[in-house]
Amino acid sequence: MAPQRGTGSGAEAELPEYSGQYRLESCLGSGGMGVVHLATSTSGLRLAVKVVHAEFAKDPEFRGRFRQEVAAARRVSGAFTAPVVDADTDSPRPWMATLFIPGPTLAEHVKRNGPMPPAQLRRLMAGLAEALRDIHRAGVVHRDLKPSNVLLAEDGPKVIDFGISRPKDSELRTETGKLIGTPPFMAPEQFRRPREVGPAADIFALGSVTVHAATGRGPFDSDSPYVVAYQVVHDEPDLTDVPANLAPLVRACLAKEPEDRPTADELMRELRSVAASYDTQSFVPSQRERERAREKEKEREGAGWTASPGRGQTGVAFPSAPAASARSTAAASDAGTDTGAGAGGGNGNGSGDGSAHGEGTGSGSGVGGGRGGGWRRKRVVLAAASLVLVAGGGFASVRVLGGDGGQADGATATPRASGAAVAAPALKAWATRPAAKKKGAPQCSYGAGKLLCRQPGLVSALDPADGTVLWRHTVDGAGAVGTGAPPVESGGLVHVLTDQDRRVQALDPDTGEVRWERDISAYGSRRFVGGTLLLTAADGTVTGLDSATGDPKWSRRIPGQPQAYFTSFDGDRSAYLANVTGEGAAARTRITAVDPETGDVRWDARLDGRLEPVGAQDSALYFAEIGGAYSDTVAVVRYAPGTGGGTGKTVRVALPVRLEHIRAVVRGDVVYLLSGAGGSLAAVDMAARKQLWRTETGVARSSAPVADDQQVYFTSSDGRLLAVDVRKGRISGDTPSRLGDSDRITASLPEPVLIDGRVCAGALDGSVLGLDGNDPAGW
Incomplete structure (x- = not known):
């Protein structure tokens, strides 16, 4: 070229x-x-x-x-x-x-199609409020939100062009006498005191953008930017033709003083009260949708x-x-x-x-070319299937009917094993609230035949077949249940870690009663591996407790590892320690594999690069290699330790495009890397030594992924459960969001749990969902 x-x-x-x-x-x-x-x-x-x-x-x-x-x-x-x-x-x-x-910009869309209808306008305003909440929580003020900087993507509006944005902690400041922005969408303070512009200026711009989308003009309209500037500072906005149920919110956004405007969080809450549910049609213009449908039908x-x-x-x-x-x-x-x-x-x-x-x-x-993935079966979501609070039970459960009005047990699904001649019966979908009044996303694990879910102050056991709550265990005192799902280790006991009072409890899996309890406040790091609870003291001494009895098994220092913060992976018998020395090209990582039963070192290796363990498979350990000023993942490394004291074998596969803040899962020879900053999902085949595919899920924050031979599953910060086809690298299943009335940001999102073809996951509204993993297209 x-x-x-x-x-x-x-x-x-x-x-x-x-x-x-x-x-x-x-x-x-x-x-x-x-x-x-x-x-x-x-x-x-x-x-x-x-x-x-x-x-x-x-x-x-x-x-x-x-x-x-x-x-x-x-x-x-x-x-x-x-x-x-x-x-x-x-x-x-x-x-x-x-x-x-x-996708078009909002400016292009309004120019071609005229003002947005009220339902679409509500969704635009909600999407921009959500976007500004995310931008402001990152410590950034955009300062130039306008219709040409809003992309109408299929999954919602995207805010682009941060050319004059400013992080709150930036040392750069607007020079005296310079106005930066676009007058029809600038806030009064951008004209009066541009050095003091904060997040409220973006809220003002959101109000102006909403008026433009609703009417095709701005709330302050003139051919002269000087007249517009005067109107912004002194005049009241013209909200003619803005829908009556949105006009008060828009007027609040356009308040002259920053402190009189709502925050993005407050705006989202008010929008929920305006409409119980937003219109969720795509932002793509309707004629474009019709063209896409015709193109797909032709294909x-x-x-x-x-x-x-x-x-x-x-x-x-x-x-x-x-x-x-x-x-x-x-x-x-x-x-x-x-x-x-x-x-x-x-x-x-x-x-x-x-x-x-x-x-x-x-x-x-x-x-819209629509190289579709085949025939999409029609599905019926029964509006009548709602969560029913069971009197006295304190939980909600639902049995979902098939489209013919009968039970869904008779429906069929494609078997997971390729080439199978007989269809497997579909699994019933269910949704449960372990406790009606408890908030916080349940984080779940599977053990002793039960789905065990943790919420602040509560552990619950559910039947994975139908979501029935079998028992609940309340954590007494101020301490809330610690992060992560409750592990089930040797003896089949359910283990509960508490954060504030720093105790560990072992519960009977059938009743939820406490079998044993121990104070672990002297230890800073805690990790269950196999039948052992590994506890690390401040001086680096590691103690292994028998998870069945709570009695100590061993106590020692791990050679060459001054700070013993363990990592472990499901199905693997070792606990791992990683210690990085050096910077840049000189960085090296020391990896020590420890037997959790005895504390003995199984193997010890020094590898080039800054490596973080992400998975284990068939006695090999997999790493994300970190590089660059932003600590991005630049490669995937597989290390197989040598036998009999021999030298191990290392395989490194560089990523064509680096990924930020990844979480990973290993399945066979393939490592799936999910970016926590933007939702990029990549599949890297370590046997073929190449990246198979990369797809953009559009998920802002996600859980760690889990995978089987057909799908990669993860949850998103808006409470959705998603599935991606491992062969095509395309989203194959996606549930509605489950945010509830919570605007909180959780430290970690709940990982999905795979149980005999079923996928279970918690969400911010306090519910747990069980779906058929064989048929994500039917979610």
Whole structure:
């Protein structure tokens, strides 16, 4: 590909062919600060790469602002933005690569289709409030929220272009006399005292953006930016044609004083009271949806597909969930097959109708190809199937009927084993609240034939077949049950760790009664491995307690490991310690495998790089290799220790695109890496020594993933349970959200639990869900 030609002169006449390792394919948009290109990574990931104009690259102050933009964008999760994949702010032409998100901007959508209908407008406002909550919690103020900086993606609005955003702890400040922003969407304080702009300015902009979406104009409208600035500071907003049920909220957002405006959290709560459930249709314009459906139907006909007989599917209705889920299996599976483009030019502040990922005025287009994953069976979610509080029981459970009105037991599902000739019976879906008044997401494990779930102050045992609560155990005193699901170790006892009073209790799995109890307040680290509770004291001494009796087995220091913080993995017989020394290219990791029964060292190795254990399989240990200034995962490493004192074997597979804040699971030779900052999920085959696929789930925060031979499962911060097909790398199942009335952020999200083909998971509304893992398309 020849270098792209620009329209300018001098240094801008010939644009670069590459930015870093990314080949620039076409121009998406151009503005006063830079050019945004469409690019493709080595693995085929479609990216939007912003390259700074050469004249600004020579300006140290602008380089500082661009570094600030990259840092701000990295700090915000990818569910509400275009996630940053890579960047080089020290390059001769600084650049930043973000995930390419197909879809029009809000400015383009309103220009083409006119004002949004009320239901869609409510969803837009709620989505932007949620996005600002995420941005503000990351310590960032956007300062330039406007219709051209809002992408209407299929899963909700995305806020882009952090070019003038500012982290609260940034040392850069607005210069005296300079106004930065776009007048129709700037808050009064941005004109009066720009040095003191905070999160409330983004709320003001949200109000202005909502008016634009509702009416096609702003609340302060004039051809002159100076008149607009005067109106913003002194006049009342014009809310004509804004829906009556939203107008009071919009007016509150447009209050002249920052302290009079609601926060993003308060706005979300008020929006819930405005409408019990938001309209969950896609933001993609309706005519585009019709085009997508027609294209998919043509593909089905062209491929000779036939509609197999439909069957009633099961579903679960939740009191706090939307009436219908926008994330249908078909939309989720085909996400990422669209293409979108936009181009244009605008002023340096990007105040025009910018392209989807660029700056300035432009237009965008999208084509939904829909390379679908086959026939999507119709499913019926029974609105009448609701959680019923059982009198005196303190829990809620539901039995879900099939689409024909009968019990779902007779429905069939595709067997998990490929090539099986007989269909397996479908598993009944159920939902349970272990305790009606308890808040907090239940974190569950499986043992002694029961699903054991932890919530603050409570441990419950559930029947995994139907969700029936078998017993509850209350943790006395101020201490709440510790983080993580309750482990079941030797003797089949259920172990409860408490945080504040620092005690461990062993419970009878059949009754929940305490078998033994021990004070562990002298120990700073605690880990159950096999039949042993490993406790580490401040001086590094490790004590192993018998989890069946609570009696000490052994006590000793682990050679070469001054700080004994253990890691372990299901199905593996060792506990691992990792100690990193050195920095950068000189970093090395010492790994020690310890027998939890005796405290003996099974093997000890020194490996190159900064490594974090992520899984174990067939006597081999798997690591994420950490690199770069942002501690991203750059490679996956497999280490198989040698036998008889021999040298071990190391295999390293570099990632084509690094991942942030990963959690991982190992299944066979494949390592699945899930990014906690943006929801990227990658599959790396260590036997083939390559990345198989990478997909964008759009999940801002997620649990650690779990996997079987067919699916990777995880939960999201909005209470959804998701499944991704391990062969295609596409979302194959997605439940409605289960947030309840909680706006809290939990330290760790509940991991799904796999039990004989069933997938169980807790959510923030306090419920536990059991679904058929054989048929995620029917969720």
